[in-house]
Amino acid sequence: MINEIKPRSGTAFKMKKGERLKVTDPLGQQVADIYCFNEHNLNEFLSSGRSLDYNESLTFKVGSKLYSNQSNVMLKITEDMVEDHDFLLTPCSVDTFKYFYPNEKPVPGCHGNLVNAFSEFGIPEHLIGTTFNTFMNVEVGVDGSFKVLPPKSKAGDYTIFEASMDLIVGLTACSAGESNNFEYKPINYEILK
């Protein structure tokens, strides 16, 4: 069953080990932030720092693994039509809106949407860290400075993640204009058993 995440919203759901999550950008140029917890131990969660350590690259693509803070693989990328994602930056939030878009009325952002979605599983806000930002296009310059550019994903492009343990997964359709070329589109997802 294909599920739609409406623009500027998010959801959370369980995935069993071996199941695959297909994240599709139905209209193109949208970003989907992913965060996850070990279903059986909420003190084990996604870690950008560990994943970068073991990946030895800022680039994630087919074969890349996303690790927990306990150095266990949580998700593996098994198919990927975009190969341009970000694992450096935290999800957009009321605070980042105030900072980067001072003239806009702040919205909950992906962080706020994940807080709401994970709260249904009893997960507190402070455990939600740096998300894996599917389709997010961050260009790093030679001096280390970076820019957020429109995603390279085209309508219908997708990435598939296989769960390496039982997970509670949060997923969003991005709220930050700079990340999605100010188009705020939906995201589709499907659990493949």
Add this chain to the structure above:
Amino acid sequence: MINEIKPRSGTAFKMKKGERLKVTDPLGQQVADIYCFNEHNLNEFLSSGRSLDYNESLTFKVGSKLYSNQSNVMLKITEDMVEDHDFLLTPCSVDTFKYFYPNEKPVPGCHGNLVNAFSEFGIPEHLIGTTFNTFMNVEVGVDGSFKVLPPKSKAGDYTIFEASMDLIVGLTACSAGESNNFEYKPINYEILK
């Protein structure tokens, strides 16, 4: 008072808002991992993702701010003789030793040393995330892959961090050979009031 952190060890201490932490590499080519908590709210802690967001660069130098997961400034860099640090990677640990140095007997590493040091303040392991790795030299290539190279710090070089809130700070002398050119030297630090 100048304090020495012996090779492959770590410590934790309180710093009040406005105090400055001088981290010195006394012999050169050593790395010191920093992590910190809001002394009055242990659910507020250092966030690499938030800091990268607001810094808009992988490069940290004089004027750069290190943010918490609640988007508050925790530390500001006020003096810096090296301007080459890392805020991408988690501290070395038993797990990273097994992965990167399979022929060595694993040691607690900076992560284990921080776990021990922070435990005296009642802080649990799972809250210790990606550290600010002072003097750590990570070179990112155009394809996103990166290499850990010997630090550029020379004997006596230092960086000074000013506390923007009351903090509990953990600090290490790095245990991972690749990060410190396999010399495992001490680190000195001083709190300037």
